[in-house]
Every structure is written in structure tokens, then in C-alpha cells.
Amino acid sequence: MKNIGKLFNAVFLISGTAIGAGLIALPLVAVNLGMLFLIFIIVFSAFIAYQSSMMAIDLNKKNGKSASIVELSNNRVTRILSLLSFYILSFALLTVYVSAIADSLGAFFNINNDFLVILCGLFLFIVLNIRFSYFQRINSVLVTILLLIIIISIVNIYVESTGIDTRLLLSTSTVQLSEIVVFLPIIFTSFGVQNICPYVYDYLHGDKKMIKCAFIVGIIIPTIFYIVYIYSVFENVLTRDIVFFNKLQNHQVSVGELITFLCNSSSEIHMEILFKVLSVLAIVTSAIGIGLGLLKSVQEIMKGSKKLSSAIICVVPILFGIIVPNAFINVLSFGGMIATMFVIFIPYYLLTSQYVNTNSGKYNVCLLFGMIIILCELLHCIK
Helix, strand or coil, X not given: CHHHHHHXXXXXXXXXXXXXXXXXXXXXXXXXXXXXXXXXXXXXXXXHHHHHHHHHHHHHHHHCCXXXXXXXXXXXXXXXXXXXXXXXXXXXXXXXXXXXXXXXXXXXXXXXXXXXXXXXXXXXXXXXXXXXXXXXXXXXXXXXXXXXXXXXXXXXXXXXXXXXXXXXXXXXXXXXXXXXXHHHHHHHHHCCCHHHHHHHHXXXXXXXXXXXXXXXXXXXXXXXXXXXXXXXXXXXXXXXXXXXXXXXXXXXXXXHHHHHHXXXXXXXXXXXXXXXXXXXXXXXXXXXXXXXXXXXXXXHHCCCCHHHHHHHHHXXXXXXXXXXXXXXXXXXXXXXXXXXXXXXXXXHHHHHHCCCCCHHHHHHHHHHHHHHHHHHHHXXXXX
């Protein structure tokens, strides 16, 4: 029974880390892909997320300890590359999450954005200093609430939306290379659970069977929710305002505008409140997962000082959140390219250099996908 409880906590940690900013960002960048093509890409990205997570787990198993990719790097070059990519991505994502939460709360309550950014940082500091056993329970409750709100929101959208021509959503006639180039790095970032691999490995005592089960279920959950939620959002917008849908297709809708539209789309006040809670809680769960992934690595540098490490993790996104606002989509996209370094390339190199079986070509698929992500981001930057 105790092992089952631990397995559920691990699943919630993985799902909560994955279901986050992607829930808000993906409808903005997926609108022109067509649902059939979109479902294929999301499912394939989930497969990549699982296999790349298993690379990190295999490395932990091979070395007989719970350790991040930075700690496992066996030479100076890989250590520097993994360290830089890990910290750049983690702090960039935390900055995005803190800014997005502050923007959402500011829009809802008309409070100063800088004050909210600082408040978000302090909240993260408190969460990171909670005992790990308590943290697991709190995180599981937050993710459970998040999943329930998503389900209620999806049901409400379907109830409120009628008479839609689904062919508009299934069509792929408008798909352009530029759309795919933006979408792939963001969907890759949206499944970013690899940074918590050392925690899951340690929490489940290196039991490979339980770890694989936790990651399979933990990644399947956001996969299903991403697909159903994106479809529901498109259906809602098409039913209520074709002009707004056209703006969405032309990428003229901001994160705040989409959240506001969804909040106003329901005829019931309690649903408006639920949409507001959803938009904030989805990002909070991801921010906690990223912060937790950072904590172990920073503690190694700070020689075990948890409070000092937590303070550094919180201060950096506060500073950048105040200095560099409105970077939501661009940073998520850029994050996908940076993530390939310590999520795919360096783990793959470490596995092959230690003569670990690269899993019958599945890790090779991850390697190819990582190259495609980099190419996409480079094309996006050139455009």
C-alpha cells in the first residue's frame, strides 16, 4: 500500500510538471495545424518525453545514485555544456512562469505586476523549503485539483458550444512550415519532465519497474489533457466568435486575451472563476516542478544549504520577470532548443560513452528529434 501511494505521488509530480504553461501556450501556436496532425505530433512528443526520461533514469541506474545530468557528466566539456543549458533553460522557464502568473493575477485583480512577481517568488521560496514528504502530498493535491478543473472546464465548453463544423478543426490545408517550426519546440518544452528524473529515481528507490510505470502514466495524463483541452478551446472559439478565431489563426491573440475570452465565454460566474484558477494553477504546478529540479543541483554548488539555494532559485526569476516582461511564447520556444542539450544530446553521449544499451534505436529517434527541434528554432530565428 505504501508503494502504491509513492507511485501515485510520483505520477502526480510528473503530470503536474508537464501540465503547465503548455496548456495556455499550445492553443495559440497549434491553431493552424489541424487536429489530426496535431494529435500525431502531441503523441509523438509524449513518446520522446518518455524515452528521454528513461535515458536519465538509465544513467542514474548505471551510476548507482540519484543525480542530475550535470552531476553525471564525466568530463569537463559535457559538464560545462550540461550546466549552462540546464541553468539557462530552468531559470528561463521559471522567469516565464513567474511572469505569466503575475500577468494573469494582475489582469484578474488589477494589482501592480512587479509586486505580484515578487509575491510569486516568495511563494516559490516557501514551497521549496517544505519538507519533501509534505511537498509530495501538497503537490498531489494541487495536481488533482488542476485535473478536476480541466475536466470541468472541458465539459462546460462542450455544453456551451453547439453547431460547430468540425471539418474546420480537422482540416490540415492551412498547415505551413512556419507553423510547425514554432509549434515543435513549444510542445517539446511542454513535456519537460526530465529535470525531475533524479527525484523520481530517489523517491521510488531506483525500482525501474515502478519508475517506468510512473513516467508512462505521468506522461499519458498530460497527453490526453492537452489534446482534449486544445480541441475544446478551438471549438469554444469557433462557436462563439469566428472573428476571434481568425485572429487566433493570424497569431494576433495574446495569452491574456485568450484567458479573458475563455473566462467570458461561460454564462455562469463560477465557471469564470474556475477558468481563472485553471490558468494560474496550471503554471504553478510546472513552476514547482522546475524549481524542485533546480534545487538539487544548486544545493550541490551551495554545499547543501537549502535556504540559500531556494533563495537563489527565487531571486533570479524575480529580477528577470521585472526586467524582461512579455516573453511568454518566445522563451518557451527558445527553451525547447536549449533543452535538447541536457535532455537528449548529453544523456545520449553519456550512455554511449559508458557502453549502455541505447534501447534498440528508440534513443536514436530522440537524437533525431532533438536535431529537428534545433533546426526549427534556428529557422524561427532567421524568419
